Amino acid sequence: MSSEIAVQCRRVRKEFGNGAGKVMALRGVDLDVRYGAMTLLVGPSGCGKTTLLSVIAGLLNSNGGEVKVLGEQVERLPGGQQILFRRKNLGFVFQQYNLLPALTAAENAAVPLLTTGTPRRKAVRKAKHLLATLGMGERANALPKQLSGGQQQRVALARALIHEPRLLVCDEPTASLDAETGHAVMELLAAEAVRPDRAVIVVTHDNRIFSFADTIARMDDGRIVSVESARRNGDRAE
Amino acid sequence: MNFVALKMLTGDRAKYLGLVFTIAFCTFLLENQSSIFAGIMKRTGSQIADVTDAEIWVMDPKTEYFEQTKALKDTDLTRVRGVEGVEWAVKLFKGNPVARTLNGKFDVSICLGLDDATLAGAPRKMLLGSWERLREPDSVVIDKAGYVLLFPDEPLQLDRTLELNDHKATIVGISDASAPFASYPVMHTRYSQAVNFVGRERTQLSFVLVRPQPGGDPLELSQRIEKHTGLRARTSDQFRWDCVLYYLRHTGIPLNFGITIAIALIVGVVVAGQTFYIFTIENLKQFGALKAIGVTNWRITGMIMLQALTVGAMGFSLGSGMCAAFFAITLNNLPTRGMVLMWQNAIGTGVAILFVVILASLISIRRVLVLEPAEVFRG
Numbered sequence: 001m002s003s004e005i006a007v008q009c010r011r012v013r014k015e016f017g018n019g020a021g022k023v024m025a026l027r028g029v030d031l032d033v034r035y036g037a038m039t040l041l042v043g044p045s046g047c048g049k050t051t052l053l054s055v056i057a058g059l060l061n062s063n064g065g066e067v068k069v070l071g072e073q074v075e076r077l078p079g080g081q082q083i084l085f086r087r088k089n090l091g092f093v094f095q096q097y098n099l100l101p102a103l104t105a106a107e108n109a110a111v112p113l114l115t116t117g118t119p120r121r122k123a124v125r126k127a128k129h130l131l132a133t134l135g136m137g138e139r140a141n142a143l144p145k146q147l148s149g150g151q152q153q154r155v156a157l158a159r160a161l162i163h164e165p166r167l168l169v170c171d172e173p174t175a176s177l178d179a180e181t182g183h184a185v186m187e188l189l190a191a192e193a194v195r196p197d198r199a200v201i202v203v204t205h206d207n208r209i210f211s212f213a214d215t216i217a218r219m220d221d222g223r224i225v226s227v228e229s230a231r232r233n234g235d236r237a238e
Numbered sequence: 239m240n241f242v243a244l245k246m247l248t249g250d251r252a253k254y255l256g257l258v259f260t261i262a263f264c265t266f267l268l269e270n271q272s273s274i275f276a277g278i279m280k281r282t283g284s285q286i287a288d289v290t291d292a293e294i295w296v297m298d299p300k301t302e303y304f305e306q307t308k309a310l311k312d313t314d315l316t317r318v319r320g321v322e323g324v325e326w327a328v329k330l331f332k333g334n335p336v337a338r339t340l341n342g343k344f345d346v347s348i349c350l351g352l353d354d355a356t357l358a359g360a361p362r363k364m365l366l367g368s369w370e371r372l373r374e375p376d377s378v379v380i381d382k383a384g385y386v387l388l389f390p391d392e393p394l395q396l397d398r399t400l401e402l403n404d405h406k407a408t409i410v411g412i413s414d415a416s417a418p419f420a421s422y423p424v425m426h427t428r429y430s431q432a433v434n435f436v437g438r439e440r441t442q443l444s445f446v447l448v449r450p451q452p453g454g455d456p457l458e459l460s461q462r463i464e465k466h467t468g469l470r471a472r473t474s475d476q477f478r479w480d481c482v483l484y485y486l487r488h489t490g491i492p493l494n495f496g497i498t499i500a501i502a503l504i505v506g507v508v509v510a511g512q513t514f515y516i517f518t519i520e521n522l523k524q525f526g527a528l529k530a531i532g533v534t535n536w537r538i539t540g541m542i543m544l545q546a547l548t549v550g551a552m553g554f555s556l557g558s559g560m561c562a563a564f565f566a567i568t569l570n571n572l573p574t575r576g577m578v579l580m581w582q583n584a585i586g587t588g589v590a591i592l593f594v595v596i597l598a599s600l601i602s603i604r605r606v607l608v609l610e611p612a613e614v615f616r617g
Contacts (some may be wrong), residue, residue, distance in 0.1 A: 050615045059530055059612035080534070087532025094614060098527035100242065102249020111242065115533050120241055159531075171615045 005068075006167055006199030007033035007056055012065035014051055014222075025051040027222035028065065035166075036196040038189070038212060041203045043219035049203045050171060052219070056201065057169050058086050070166055087115055091160030093170035093189075097152040099144040099159075105131060105151075106140040109158035116163070123162075130158045134188055150181035154188065161193060168193050170202040174209055186212045239533065243541035246521060247548060253517045254549070257510060261553020261591060262560065264506030268499060268587040269561040269579055275495040277577035282485050283478030284416035284576075285332075285350065285424065289359040292447035293456040296327070296463055296471045303484035304477070305419075307332055310443040310469065317467045318446050323459045325451040328353035331429050332444040333436035334422075335403040339388050347384065347423040349402065351432025351442075359447055361426055367396045367411030372428055378407045381415035383572045384423020402435040417576045419485070503590060511598035514546060518602035525606045526614035539603050546599035554591045558584055 014026035025048045033039045033056075041049045054060040055067055058074040067075060070089055074082055091112075099108045109127035114120065128140045134154045144152055153173060160168055173189065174182030186209045193200050194214075202213075210216060210230070218226045248254050280287075285304060286295065296318050298308040318327045331351030338344035352359050352372065360369040365382055372379060378400075385394060398409045402425070415424045427435070433442040448471070450459045456473045463471035472480060486492050518525070525538060561579050568574040 054612040054615055057530070057612075059610070059615070083532050083534050086530070090532075092527070092530050092614075094527060096523065098523055098614060100246060100249075100521075100524050102245040102247075103242065107242075107245070111528070112531055114239055114242060115528075115531060115537070 004034050004036075005032050006035045006070060007031070007201070008066075008068040009052070009056070010066045012052070012055060012067055013063045014048075014055060014060065015063050024222055026055070026062065029219075029222070029224055031217055031224050031227070033167075033199050033201055034215065035199050036194065037214035038194050038200040038202060039215040039217060040210060040213040041201060041217050041219060042205060042207075042210070043225075045205065047219045048222040049205075049219055053169055053171060053201060053203050056167075057090055057092070058082050087112070088163070089166050091163070091165035091168040091193075093153070093156050093160045093168070093173045095172035095175045097144070097149075097156045097176075099152055099155055101144050104141050104143060105136060105147065105155045105158075108144065108155050109162055111159055112163040127158060127162055130162055131155065134158055134192065148181070149177050150185060153177060153181075153185045157185070157189060157193070166198050168198060168200045170200070170204075172204055172206070173202060174204065174206050179208055182206065182209060239537055239541055240544055243544045244548060246524070246541075247517075247545040250517065250520070253513060257513050257517070257549045258553045258556065260506065260509045260513060261550055261595065262556035264502055264510070264594060265554050265557025265587055265591055266560045266564075267502035268506075268590055269558060269583050270564060271495055271498045271502065272583045272586060273561070273565065273579050274577055275491070275499075276580055276583060277574075278419070278491060279482045279485060281417050281419045281576065282481035284418050285348065286474055286478050286481070288361060288416050289330075289447060289474070290362060291358040292328075292449050292474070294448035294450065294460045294463065294471055294473055295477045296446040296448060296460075296467070296469050297444070299468065299470045301470055303481040304332075305481075306484075307444040310446065312443055314467060314469060315443065315446050318448060318463055318469070318471075321459070321463050321466050323451055323454045323462060325449045325454070326356075326358075327446050327448045328356055328358045329429055329443050330359055330445040330447050331432045331436075331442055333432060335405075335425075335435045337384075337388060337407075337423055337425065338401045340399065343388050343390070345384075345387055345423060347402070347425050348418055349378075349425045349427065349432050349435055351427055351429035353447075354428045354430050357428070358449075359426075361411075361413035361415050363414040365412045365414050366394050367409075369411055369413070369426070371410035372426065374408070374410055376406055376408050376431065377410040377427065378402070378431075379411035379413050379426040380409055381413050381424040383415075383417065383421065383575070384425070385409070385412055386572055387421070387423055403437060405435050407435070421573065503594065506591070506594045507597055510549075510594055511601055514549070514595075514598040515602050515605070518542065518605060522606065522609060523614060526609055526611055529609065529611035530614050535607050538606055542599050542603050542606065543596075546595040546602075550591050550595035554588055557591075558587075 009029050009031040012026050012029040016023045043049055055062050061075050106124050106127040110123035113123035131140045136154050190212045213230045216228045217224050315329050333349045334346050335349050336344055337347040394412050400407055450456050460471035460473055565579050
């Protein structure tokens with residue numbers, strides 16, 4: 001049912017450059033991302049995963065096709081409203097964490113609330129509570145440089161979830177982590193992020209985390225080549 | 239988000255302190271040099287400012303500044319006195335006799351001959367002795383700096399004798415006269431005596447000092463004097479500015495100071511701009527993440543401006559403090575006496591520093607504004 005679809009892509013195209021240097025990054029992508037599920041976008045490097053994620057997140061505009069995110073054609077919104085839409089509805093987890101080095105873990109996690117004008121104390125209090133849920137309660141006052149990679153990714157996860165977004169986009173969240181830490185982060189992501197009213201998209205080429213997916217969309221050369229439903233924790237349904 | 243901006247700024251302590259001290263030294267240099275320049279220019283009118291009795295100076299029509307005098311006719315004094323609105327007018331002589339002490343030390347001096355009857359124009363700030371003693375024969379009042387120049391390492395003492403162009407003179411007072419442009423001793427004496435010190439010429443009258451009647455407008459009166467006598471009449475303020483402008487136009491002083499000030503500005507802009515730019519570039523990924531999260535360009539511009547203004551305010555305060563301390567230390571040194579940090583210089587420097595930090599931040603802001611938030615996904 002379309003009401004269960006959080007993200008709907010139809011014939012989405014994206015080109016970079018022009019003339020002889022033109023590169024077709026997306027060549028008519030069709031994809032549905034469901035609420036309450038973790039969708040993995042997988043494929044070899046340069047196949048267009050990150051470009052598709054950027055288009056879905058409203059960070060890049062497509063050159064054709066239609067992208068509906070949470071029922072809204074975000075690309076058609078004026079610039080300011082696009083940013084507000086993103087601020088309110090989207091959470092981001094980046095490969096390199098991108099935490100602000102001068103802020104503590106709790107302050108970093110509180111940033112999305114601060115952007116909406118939430119008073120600092122209130123935002124940091126909520127961030128500390130969320131960090132405790134993610135097993136980082138004792139490290140809430142630590143600076144990023146005092147945290148391990150896995151801990152930093154947990155802080156990034158807290159930052160992505162603190163404003164309770166309806167769509168979480170994660171770009172290679174385990175790429176900078178060892179296998180054990182990556183697994184732990186994915187467990188946390190699956191347990192804390194996936195909810196009935198939220199969709200989670202994870203771009204990855206780390207096949208060790210495929211077992212966490214509800215859906216795996218494989219990309220190659222700018223196209224979705226297959227979409228497989230899967231049962232989490234390794235039991236593939238089909 | 240202001241909190242985030244300030245934490246980002248102070249988080250990298252080395253760059254933060256580097257920026258603050260760059261602005262501080264830029265401020266110090268700008269305030270210091272502009273204040274010394276203003277102080278030197280102010281000195282060109284010191285002897286005019288020290289005359290507090292009269293408000294108008296009358297001189298030869300071709301006179302452009304204090305040091306340049308052409309003697310008036312004695313009858314000119316009478317003509318000025320005849321102008322309506324003049325309460326009194328007295329003569330003033332200015333000459334440059336050589337002062338020589340008994341131990342052979344000598345220097346050219348600025349000798350001001352005051353009206354014998356009224357002593358109008360006598361120095362009012364006396365450190366030792368009394369200007370009223372100028373009525374005594376061969377008496378002079380010398381300024382402290384001149385005394386120290388002629389009697390180095392000796393205590394201030396009255397009734398010492400010296401020679402002015404081979405005429406004996408007795409020191410009856412030591413004044414705190416404002417520092418002249420050239421570091422010559424400033425001597426005050428009676429008019430009749432001064433002309434003897436310098437040597438007889440056909441005419442000696444350098445200036446006529448005029449006091450308007452109570453309630454009279456000095457500017458209006460000076461215009462009336464010019465109209466009736468054909469002489470040049472300037473209010474004290476006008477004459478001081480004439481001196482300043484003369485030196486500005488005819489010496490290399492403004493160019494010298496201008497070069498220093500320009501270098502301070504350029505170095506300030508380049509170093510602060512470069513450091514701030516590097517600081518921003520190093521935070522580019524974080525700014526990209528903020529843009530992706532939903533922070534608007536306006537907000538990011540505000541954050542960078544806040545960082546720049548904070549650094550500017552701290553650097554300016556520190557630099558102004560350093561400059562004020564410098565002048566507090568040097569205020570009582572004879573060569574630098576009267577040089578102070580003027581509020582006009584502080585405000586001017588503040589505006590220049592604002593320009594420096596805004597320019598520095600604009601370069602950085604541009605880099606952040608053109609940053610595509612999608613860049614944040616590229617590792």
